[in-house]
Amino acid sequence: MPELPDVEIFRRTAETHALNQAIEAVEIDDQKVAASSPQNLSESLRGYWFTEAKRRGKYLLMPTSGETVLVMHFGMTGWLEYNQGDKPGYAKATFNYTNGYSLHFINPRKLGRLYITDDIEAFCQYMKAGPDALALKEDAFMERAQKKKGMIKSALMDQSFISGIGNIYSDEICFQARFHPKTKINDLSEIQLVRLFHAMNDVLQTAIEHHAIPEKMPAHFIIPRRKEGEYCPRCGGAIKKDKRSGRGFYFCPHCQE
């Protein structure tokens, strides 16, 4: 679930509901998700409030009225919930507000992490997070892409190259740009790289407009057809599945060169 568009939706949830009200208590229900110790998380946040909800790639960054920033990464499965009352299932951390509401970090597979930092730039550097896929301008993208080697799909998923794109959206970007995922990025002409850049932006923006819900994606997207036996929305041909480093990916062998 959580690639850039998903995290952007979580960011908006946090921005709408979870800013500018004091955090009364922090509950950590699973030590595993606390990359910073529970004590550190609690001490850094209790009594303060979140002032902003930012995003860089798949990281959700929540600066506080104190000296620190809470950083969330959702791993393979996770999301945010803001509610009053019962704690949702799989809530691994909960931030309780003085108004009786809570922000829950939901993470069924425990692959997500919570960090505390006092310097976002230093944190991103340490985590090797490259420029955000939606913040990157065309000329900066071109400069980076012209030095990059390997498969297009791998490049898009390389968080140090561009951050925010994962397995599902890299498939969609390749499909919309009409490149085979395994095409070498260094074989692309300048014009083709520009095409890739625009596909990347279109796909991510469109996904956000549709709240990152796969079933709600436009009819020309391949995302709702990531299944064996499905057909290409462009040519009607059979969608093919292949593997790369043990991960499945989907494409149309007819439409993608």
Add this chain to the structure above:
DNA sequence: AGAAATGTTCGGCA
């Protein structure tokens, strides 16, 4: 029952 699933990291190899 077994495999695959949206992410990251690490060891090993070319």
Add this chain to the structure above:
DNA sequence: GTGCCGAACATTTC
């Protein structure tokens, strides 16, 4: 150093 693979992590779902 780069790129690629498989395995590992934990749990759910098909």
